[in-house]
Amino acid sequence: MINVRTKDIKVAVQKKGRLRQATMQYLASKGLEFDPESPLLITNCNKTDISAVSLRDDDIPQYVGAGVADFGIVGENVFYEVPSSSRIVKKLGFAKCFLALAIKNDSEIDDVRALEGKRIVTSYPNLLTSYLNKLGVSAKIIYVRGSAEAAPALGLADAICDLVQTGKTLEENNLKILTKVMDSEAVLIESPVLKSFERNPFYDENN
Numbered sequence: 001m002i003n004v005r006t007k008d009i010k011v012a013v014q015k016k017g018r019l020r021q022a023t024m025q026y027l028a029s030k031g032l033e034f035d036p037e038s039p040l041l042i043t044n045c046n047k048t049d050i051s052a053v054s055l056r057d058d059d060i061p062q063y064v065g066a067g068v069a070d071f072g073i074v075g076e077n078v079f080y081e082v083p084s085s086s087r088i089v090k091k092l093g094f095a096k097c098f099l100a101l102a103i104k105n106d107s108e109i110d111d112v113r114a115l116e117g118k119r120i121v122t123s124y125p126n127l128l129t130s131y132l133n134k135l136g137v138s139a140k141i142i143y144v145r146g147s148a149e150a151a152p153a154l155g156l157a158d159a160i161c162d163l164v165q166t167g168k169t170l171e172e173n174n175l176k177i178l179t180k181v182m183d184s185e186a187v188l189i190e191s192p193v194l195k196s197f198e199r200n201p202f203y204d205e206n207n
């Protein structure tokens with residue numbers, strides 16, 4: 001049983017996934033060491049009055065926006081995909097990747113405009129819609145929570161829009177990039193609900 005005092009800082013982090021380890025390293029660099037193996041969803045940092053709250057990454061902006069957590073570390077892609085009143089404090093320089101539209105290696109599609117009327121599977125429908133809208137392209141967007149790269153081979157999609165880091169997942173699924181949609185990296189976000197903390201490790205200059 002842990003006791004979280006309301007004046008304490010709570011920072012929302014990814015429960016599992018690619019950002020998790022790098023996030024824990026970043027927090028450790030600020031002197032905030034947590035037990036990475038802890039099964040607890042709310043873990044007190046052993047040296048401070050700061051707690052890490054482990055959440056699904058797409059829930060983090062909403063928790064922070066509502067002030068339930070004071071800070072969060074999340075991919076820019078998630079921050080811009082999920083509506084919330086949280087705001088970006090700074091980019092953190094790790095977990096760099098990009099959101100891309102991709103098609104089968106043997107696809108005849110050779111331009112984004114050729115996606116007009118096509119089916120695109122993605123976990124980022126809002127980012128994709130605004131990207132296509134700017135180009136005046138109207139496509140059928142199909143939402144999935146993960147494994148978007150499987151969709152073309154299954155006959156579910158003509159294209160996908162998903163994150164690319166090393167490019168390995170695209171390659172393994174016989175897909176190639178049609179175009180980049182946006183760059184992304186980890187960002188520190190904060191709540192609009194102002195609280196005064198005795199100590200705030202996230203606002204120092206040298207980071």
Ligand code: PRP
Pocket residue numbers: 017018145146147148149162163164165166167168169170
């Ligand atoms: C992420 C992302 C891509 C892949 C990109 O998926 O959605 O599929 O990683 O990385 P790569 O370019 O290095 O291969 P993840 O493994 O997190 O699974 P998910 O799609 O089920 O969320």
Ligand code: ZN
Pocket residue numbers: 146147148149162169
């Ligand atoms: Zn994926």
